[in-house]
Amino acid sequence: MKTQVTNISVLQTSKVLALVSPIFGLFHSGIGVIFIIIALLGIANEEPEAGFMLIPGGILFLMPLLMFFMTFIFTALGSLLYNWVAGKAGGIEFEATVIQPETLGAPVADSLP
Structure with missing residues (x-):
């Protein structure tokens, strides 16, 4: 059975992907914390150039929040x-096959009255 996706719900799709994407941003936050710790240790040792690491560290630390908003905006677009x-031009076309569940004779949703 050939099927076409002709419409995507903009708000629902954007919401779901925006809620999932910050999970991937947690990796960046971990790196950001390392940058911030190194910068603070450098500042404590009176190394003036160490303060510059606070900026990328802060950006990486906030990455899950940034990814949430950016994913929502660009998924909507x-x-x-x-x-x-x-x-x-028509939607993405794919073939789908209905597979009968391997249960103990339970009725399939399509066969219910």
Whole structure:
């Protein structure tokens, strides 16, 4: 059975991806914390150039928050663009196969009255 995705819910798709993306940003936050610790140790040892590491460390520390907002914005823009293109040229086409569940004779949702 061939199926086409002709419309993507802009708000729902953006919301879900924006909530998932900060998880990947936690890796960046860990690196940011390391940068900040190194910078603070350098400042404590009176090394003036160590303070410059606070800026990238702070940016990396805030990466999950930045990723949340940027993912929401760009997913919304991408969804709008996809919906426009799908309206002109057709959506992504794929084939789907209905597989019967291997349960003890439980009715399939499609076969219910």
